[in-house]
Amino acid sequence: MPVRSSRLVDLNLLTVRISSNLEAFDAYAYFSRDAPEGTAPDHEIVCVDLDRDPYDPPVLGALSDRTLRAKRFRSGYYLNHIFGDPAYLVTEPGRSYVFGRRLERTVWPYFVKRVLTDFAVDNGYLHLKAGGFTFDDGGATLLVGPNGGGKTVFLTQACLDGARFLTNTHVLVRDGEAHAVPSAVRVRRAPQFEALIDGHGLTPHLESGDFVAAPELLFPGEPRDRGRVRNIVITDFAPDRPQGFERISAEQAGLFLGLFADAVVNYGLKDDLLAHHGGDLDAFTATLATLRRQLTALAEGARCYRANVDMLDPSVRTAVLAELASDGSPDGADAPDAAGPVGP
Secondary structure, X not given: OOOOEEEEEEOOOOEEEEEEOOOOOHHHHHOXXXXXXOOOOOEEEEEEEOOOOOOOHHHHHHHOOOOHHHHHHHOOEEEOOEEOOOOEEEEEOOEEEEEEOOOHHHHHHHHHHHHHHHHHHHHOOEEEEOEEEEOOOOEEEEEEOOOOOOHHHXXXXXXXXXXXXXXXXXXXXXXXXXXXXXOOEEEEOOHHHHHHHHHHOOEEOOOOOEEEEOHHHHOOOOOOOEEEEEEEEEEOOOOOOOOEEEEOOHHHHHHHHHXXXXXXHHXXXXXXXXXXXXXXXXXXXXXXXXXXXXXXXXXXXXXXXXEEOOOOOHXXXXXXXXXXXXXXXXXXXXXXXXXXXXXX
């Protein structure tokens, strides 16, 4: 099959080659870093646009995987709220093929999430849906929370105020060390970003009205690849509720992480994980038990907070970042008011 464009992307701990039969493929814009040519990819994703090179649907249907995910692709349902034309998924060891239309809707929304999760469980990492930044001493803060809870605003304001960008959406954690997954950052059209969006011709995000930009375009200083997890912050900004930045227990944080940060749960990858284990129930459940232990250990080794704060307010932002940068114990024993609000 013809390959007219290709990009070898660096995801920090692993490398992925993405190829297309289109000369210009919008999926490339979601990645912020290239790997050196000649690097052997850990996985390859081959996207074939059927408007450019037609293939016979019955033939593709016969070649398509027999997994639940492949069945959903054939119905036009890719992952969570991402839909499109029917597509055909063919999986080989180390390589995935997808045939369809507008296939940029499958690369970041599905393939990257699945490849990261497979890599994580095979190599002892925990794959989380989380943003993150580090301070100069290397201590990392992970941001988790519901959609619309203010993670992106918290992250961008921290990085514009001197913190180092770590990750926007995905992080791999092992033994308390957070490893970034380099990616573009989602930018909403706002006065402070107008020149950036228009001057660099940023690619529109899959969701209307937003754009994607490399973090190097947005923040001063080089992004960090890793950091020791010091803080976990649950962001849920709601201006109509009482404002506060409070310490919470590791148990509370662990329960929340299990539903709002665990990649398998958040991205609906349980069937993919079972397929990754070849349908072996023992291996599958052993992986689930390991993920639960890793989540618990992560929460117990960090200081955990609940945040309902306006990070656009300079005084609030200063107080919050000062608390996160401080060197305190995970259990809050040395905090003067561990259960109460920190800052305004």
